[in-house]
Amino acid sequence: MVYEENNTEAVEMRHIISILLENEAGALSRVAGLFSARAYNIESLTVAPTDDPTLSRMTLVTTGTDDIVAQVCKQLNKLIDVVKLVNLTDNAHVERELILIKLVAEDERRDEVKRIMDIFHGHVIDMTDTTYTVEVTGDSEKIDAVLKALEHITMLEVVRSGQLGMARGGKGIV
Amino acid sequence: MELTGAEVIIECLKAEGIDYVFGYPGGAVLHIYDAFYKQDDVQHILVRHEQGATHAADGYARATGKPGVVLVTSGPGATNAVTGIATAYMDSIPMIVITGQVPKHLIGNDAFQEVDSVGITRPIVKHNFLINDVNDIAETFKKAFYVATTGRPGPVVIDIPKDITAEKVAFEYPSEIEMRSYHPASNTDHSQMKAAIELILKAERPMIYTGGGVIIGNGSEQLHTFVRSLGFPITQTLMGLGAFPASDSLSVGMLGMHGTYEANMSMHHCDVLIAIGARFDDRVTGALEKFCPTAKIIHMDVDPASISKNVTVDFAIVGEVTEVLDEMNALLGPATNQINKGAIEKWWAQINDWRAQDCLKYDRESEIIKPQFVIEELHKVTNGDAYITSDVGQHQMFTAQYYGFDKPRRWINSGGLGTMGFGLPAAMGVKLAFPDEEVACITGESSIQMCTQELSTCKQYGLPLKVINLNNGYMGMVRQWQEFFYEKRYAMSYFDALPDFVMLAESYGHVGIKVEKSCDVRPALEEAFKQKDRLVFLDFITDREENVYPMIPAGAGLNEMILV
Numbered sequence: 071m072v073y074e075e076n077n078t079e080a081v082e083m084r085h086i087i088s089i090l091l092e093n094e095a096g097a098l099s100r101v102a103g104l105f106s107a108r109a110y111n112i113e114s115l116t117v118a119p120t121d122d123p124t125l126s127r128m129t130l131v132t133t134g135t136d137d138i139v140a141q142v143c144k145q146l147n148k149l150i151d152v153v154k155l156v157n158l159t160d161n162a163h164v165e166r167e168l169i170l171i172k173l174v175a176e177d178e179r180r181d182e183v184k185r186i187m188d189i190f191h192g193h194v195i196d197m198t199d200t201t202y203t204v205e206v207t208g209d210s211e212k213i214d215a216v217l218k219a220l221e222h223i224t225m226l227e228v229v230r231s232g233q234l235g236m237a238r239g240g241k242g243i244v
Numbered sequence: 245m246e247l248t249g250a251e252v253i254i255e256c257l258k259a260e261g262i263d264y265v266f267g268y269p270g271g272a273v274l275h276i277y278d279a280f281y282k283q284d285d286v287q288h289i290l291v292r293h294e295q296g297a298t299h300a301a302d303g304y305a306r307a308t309g310k311p312g313v314v315l316v317t318s319g320p321g322a323t324n325a326v327t328g329i330a331t332a333y334m335d336s337i338p339m340i341v342i343t344g345q346v347p348k349h350l351i352g353n354d355a356f357q358e359v360d361s362v363g364i365t366r367p368i369v370k371h372n373f374l375i376n377d378v379n380d381i382a383e384t385f386k387k388a389f390y391v392a393t394t395g396r397p398g399p400v401v402i403d404i405p406k407d408i409t410a411e412k413v414a415f416e417y418p419s420e421i422e423m424r425s426y427h428p429a430s431n432t433d434h435s436q437m438k439a440a441i442e443l444i445l446k447a448e449r450p451m452i453y454t455g456g457g458v459i460i461g462n463g464s465e466q467l468h469t470f471v472r473s474l475g476f477p478i479t480q481t482l483m484g485l486g487a488f489p490a491s492d493s494l495s496v497g498m499l500g501m502h503g504t505y506e507a508n509m510s511m512h513h514c515d516v517l518i519a520i521g522a523r524f525d526d527r528v529t530g531a532l533e534k535f536c537p538t539a540k541i542i543h544m545d546v547d548p549a550s551i552s553k554n555v556t557v558d559f560a561i562v563g564e565v566t567e568v569l570d571e572m573n574a575l576l577g578p579a580t581n582q583i584n585k586g587a588i589e590k591w592w593a594q595i596n597d598w599r600a601q602d603c604l605k606y607d608r609e610s611e612i613i614k615p616q617f618v619i620e621e622l623h624k625v626t627n628g629d630a631y632i633t634s635d636v637g638q639h640q641m642f643t644a645q646y647y648g649f650d651k652p653r654r655w656i657n658s659g660g661l662g663t664m665g666f667g668l669p670a671a672m673g674v675k676l677a678f679p680d681e682e683v684a685c686i687t688g689e690s691s692i693q694m695c696t697q698e699l700s701t702c703k704q705y706g707l708p709l710k711v712i713n714l715n716n717g718y719m720g721m722v723r724q725w726q727e728f729f730y731e732k733r734y735a736m737s738y739f740d741a742l743p744d745f746v747m748l749a750e751s752y753g754h755v756g757i758k759v760e761k762s763c764d765v766r767p768a769l770e771e772a773f774k775q776k777d778r779l780v781f782l783d784f785i786t787d788r789e790e791n792v793y794p795m796i797p798a799g800a801g802l803n804e805m806i807l808v
Contacts, residue, residue, distance in 0.1 A: 092425055096362060107367045137552070140325070144549035150371040150391060153425040 072232065073128050080135040084113070086165060086235045088243060089128040089146060090154040094117050097151040099126065104149065105181075110134065125153065127243075152241055159223030161236040165209045168231040169216065170195075174224040175202040183223065190216050219225050247368065249378045249409040250279035255386035259417040262313050264289055264676055266297040270317025271357060272344025273709040275409035278795050285722065289676065289705060292697035294321050296669035297697070302337050303670025306656045307631060308677045309462060311338040318344045319357030322403075323364065327663060329399045330368040332576050334485060334660025336460055338397035340388055341365075347407040348376065361403045370398030378411040381654055384665060386418045395428025397460060398548040429548055429562045434571075440542045440559045441575055443516055448475045448587035449594075451514035453499065453528075456483030456659065457521020457545060463487070463565030464652045467520065470572050473580050475588065477595055479507035481522055483659040493629075497604075498593060500528040501796050502641045505603035505805060508796065510595055511536055512803040519543045521565050524554040525660070534801030544568045575781065603794050603807055604645055613762050613786045615639060615714045618769075619646035620628020622712060625769045630682040631674045633657065634693030635667040638720035641685045641792045665694030666709065672698060675707045682710070689783075699752040702779050710772050711781045713715035713745055716788045724791045728806075749781035758783045 088239060091097045098117055105112050113131040132142060139157070148156050158165075166208045175183050175197070183202050192206035206216045209235060217228070237243070247255065253276055257265065280288050291297040296315045301312025316325050322343040332339045346355040371391050373384050384402060406799065426566040443452065452474075458467050464487045471478050471494055473609055475700045478488050479499040488495055497504035499511055511517070517539040522528070530536045532554060541557040543550075544565065545611045551560040561568050569634075592779075606616045619642050622630075628686045629649055633656040634640040649655045656674060658666040671685040692713055702709060722737040746756030755778045759768045772780035794805040 075627075093582070096366070098364070100366060103366055137556070141549065141553055148424070148549050150426050 075155055076088055080137065082133050082135055083139070083159070084131065084133050085139045085157055085159045086163070086233055087130045087132065087146070088158050088161060088235055090120070090157045090243060091126050091149075092126060092151040092153065093124050094151060097126065098128075100149050100151055101130070101146065104145055106130075110138065114230075116232040116234060129233055130144040131233050156237065158235045158237055163235055164238060165233050165235045166207055167195065167210055167213050167233050168205060168207045169213050170203060170205050170227075170229045171220065171225055172201055172203045172227040173220060174200060174226065176200050179223060184221075186216075186219050190219070192216065218219060245414070246412040246659050247415045248279065249276065249381055249411050249413065250275040252300070252378070252381045252413060252415050252711065253385070253404070253409070254279050254283055255415050256382055256417060257313060260311075260385070260389050261485060262286055262311075265313045265315050266291055266300040266304075266673065267315030268294050268297060268317070268321060270321050270344060272318035272346060272406045273315060273321075273342075274454075275406065275408075276315065276342070278404065279386045288315070289672070289700075290701065291669065292700050294324035294697070295328050295665060296672075296695055296698045296701065298325045298339070298341065299331065299666050299669035300673035300698075301339055301665075302328060302332045302666075302673065303633060303656055304673030304677050305332070305337050305339055306670070307653050307674040309460075309653065311340055312673060314339065314341040315344055316341070318346055318361065320357050321388040322359055326364060326368065329365055329401065330560065331658050331661045331663040331666060332399040335456060335658065336396050336398055338392040339399040340392055341401045342400060343401060343403045344630070345374070345403045345405040348405045349407075350713060351405065356759050359399065359752070360592055365401045368399070369401050371403035372403065373541075374403045375405070375408060376789045378408045380415045381408070381413070382415060382417050383421070387423060390423070390652060391426060396457075399609070429546060430564060430567065436559050436561050437572060437587045440561065441572070443540055443542065443559065444474070444518065444576075444582060445487060445582045447476075447516035448584055449513060449515040449591045450474070450518065450588070451510050451539070452476050453481070453511065453515070453522055454476040454478065454484045455481040455522025456485055457523075458484055458565055459652045461521060461546060461565035463569055465520065466566055466569035467572060469697045470569050470576075473573065473576060474583065476518075477510055477592070479503070479511065481525070481528055481659075482644050482657070484522065485644060485655045486652045486665040489650040490648040491650055496599070498644055500525075501530070502645065502792050502794065504645075505601045505807065506595055506598040508768045508794070508802040508805060509598045513594075514539050517541045519545075519557070520569070523547060523550045526554070529554060530796045530802050530804075531799050539651075542571075601807070605808065610787065611762055613759065613765060613784050615642045615716070615784075615786045615790055616646050617762060618712065618714060618765055618784050618786070619643050619686070620679055621765050621769055622686075623647050625665040625766070625773055626682050626684070629686050631656065631671075632653070632680065633667045633671040633674060633683070633685045635685075635687040636662045636664045637688050637691060638724065638790070638792050639686050639688045641721075642714070645792075664691040666697050667691060668709070669701075670748065671699045671709045672701060672705075675709055676705070684710040684712055686712045687744070688712065688720060689713060689717065689739060696748065699749065699779070699781075705754045706777070707779060708742060708775070708777050709779050710747075711779065713781065713783045714786050715742075715745070715783050716786045716790065717742065718788060720790075721792070723789070727789070727791070728795075728797070745781060745783040749779070754779040754781055756781045756783065758785070760785045778782070
């Protein structure tokens with residue numbers, strides 16, 4: 071009997087998934103709980119109410135093989151609170167992330183930080199005699215590049231928002 | 245007229261046509277119990293432990309197809325129900341579990357008998373609700389029943405703070421409900437169906453593999469038409485037994501870890517696999533990389549998430565089993581004369597060779613009682629037509645292998661979660677639903693002790709069940725694994741302090757009979773079923789080290805069975 075070998079290599083890819091869910095107590099924990107219960111990865115997750123206060127919009131970044139991510143999407147769709155789900159990775163889309171960094175900025179560092187912020191279109195949004203707090207937005211590659219550029223400066227605090235995403239073109243998710 | 249929240253709950257249950265609620269009172273649900281006291285429409289069955297309530301409601305639901313309803317108090321009431329909720333969830337059983345909660349102003353304060361019931365049950369329910377406003381009770385119940393009973397069914401928990409059950413509100417039950425975020429799959433894809441049929445007609449070594457979905461979706465009749473018009477072999481999972489008659493020559497028995505040789509060999513060698521309402525569970529597939537290596541796979545299921553979850557399939561048809569099979573049958577129609585008859589005949593010849601192996605043979609002449617023998621005799625005494633519940637372990641597998649279920653909803657067991665203690669309370673739910681039918685619980689001396697307390701419930705409500713205890717003094721399945729895989733080191737699998745089950749049954753006011761010889765099995769069973777109004781507990785002292793064969797060891801393929 072001939073056995074057909076399945077040689078397709080399963081490659082892990084990054085996926086960005088946009089979810090509309092009921093803005094109800096517990097909806098977020100249903101999503102988060104699903105990921106831990108089924109041992110799926112979450113790289114980042116952001117959630118906030120939309121212009122319609124009964125709905126929340128969540129952007130979730132996960133990694134996995136195509137099979138796993140297909141299963142993740144099906145399981146998410148099964149949650150009663152999930153109204154709509156789109157895997158943005160399938161089509162052209164924009165991504166943005168916001169980073170806030172508090173860093174030590176003394177003497178010549180003060181100008182250097184401002185120069186770096188100019189290059190990355192970031193801003194200094196708070197300061198003390200010895201520190202700056204800066205903000206930068208961009209896709210995750212740009213945010214990584216900012217962190218690299220500031221690597222040699224002492225950072226006191228770093229906070230990233232996680233990815234937000236939206237499909238390109240004229241159509242909305244709803 | 246205004247009703248209290250508690251009275252609204254009763255009205256909701258009435259509106260849903262609920263006749264029984266299984267429960268146990270406590271502080272947070274006292275208003276609800278008071279409302280129960282004042283009416284006669286919905287009967288409350290008082291169990292002895294909340295786990296029993298969930299299993300009884302579950303058994304009722306499996307036997308009738310209607311949702312089972314449970315009422316428990318907050319805190320330990322809810323946590324005791326967790327095992328039963330998870331049991332129902334794993335087998336997709338429609339169930340509504342009402343849990344009391346501490347008053348709203350105390351939530352989050354570590355109040356007496358407070359737990360986060362919604363949080364605890366979240367991963368083991370299809371959905372759950374915490375009601376915050378007395379005005380929301382009716383709509384929440386409507387949603388809960390809708391979600392629990394449609395699509396792939398499952399348990400739904402409704403957590404209700406005590407203060408809300410005392411507040412007053414005008415009652416109106418919604419006649420219909422629309423949920424923007426819940427639309428159970430119902431559309432069937434004709435292009436996939438036509439492609440599937442093309443494949444089916446060309447098949448040389450086809451196999452039909454069906455699961456619990458056919459029973460839950462009431463698709464037996466459509467399945468009969470489908471299988472018989474094709475004349476293909478059919479194997480059923482543990483959860484699917486009875487959807488197609490075991491006595492039909494097209495049935496090759498159960499598949500999987502303790503499936504028949506012919507079923508597993510046919511699975512392994514088939515070229516087209518037609519899976520219906522089955523989920524490719526690990527107990528069915530064995531090692532995934534060795535599963536059906538030469539087959540193209542067609543999968544019909546109501547749950548899109550079941551498709552290509554464990555095994556990647558070639559054609560997927562998502563929808564209710566009745567609708568899907570009706571359409572498949574219509575599309576097949578006269579085309580069935582295009583089936584590759586010559587190849588199918590050869591395939592049957594091969595399958596019949598495998599059948600000749602007689603993999604379920606055992607020593608029928610043994611003086612020591614063989615557990616298989618008890619099941620076969622039970623089949624004869626009940627004409628194969630009883631409702632049979634079971635616990636979990638060897639006795640469960642022996643029943644699946646030897647009872648030969650010919651009708652759906654007759655075989656009631658915990659397949660997915662494998663919950664010991666399920667059998668007796670589940671049988672109570674079945675008997676209440678069908679008081680004129682024979683209901684037997686097949687159990688073992690280990691399983692029965694996990695819910696023995698329900699013998700008291702049986703006494704209170706006069707439930708004349710027949711309890712068939714296959715007593716070998718071991719946790720049989722644990723012992724079997726220890727024999728095979730741990731060089732007979734029987735760690736903690738031996739019971740050396742068993743109760744006298746006859747005295748135990750009698751102490752609850754039931755009849756107890758101990759049976760120690762094979763020749764006494766039949767008369768004892770006949771005597772038990774003659775006692776129409778009494779619960780009879782039959783304690784069969786069986787062969788201590790009998791094993792369940794065939795067996796597929798973990799990590800092996802379906803063609804790598806251990807035979808007797």
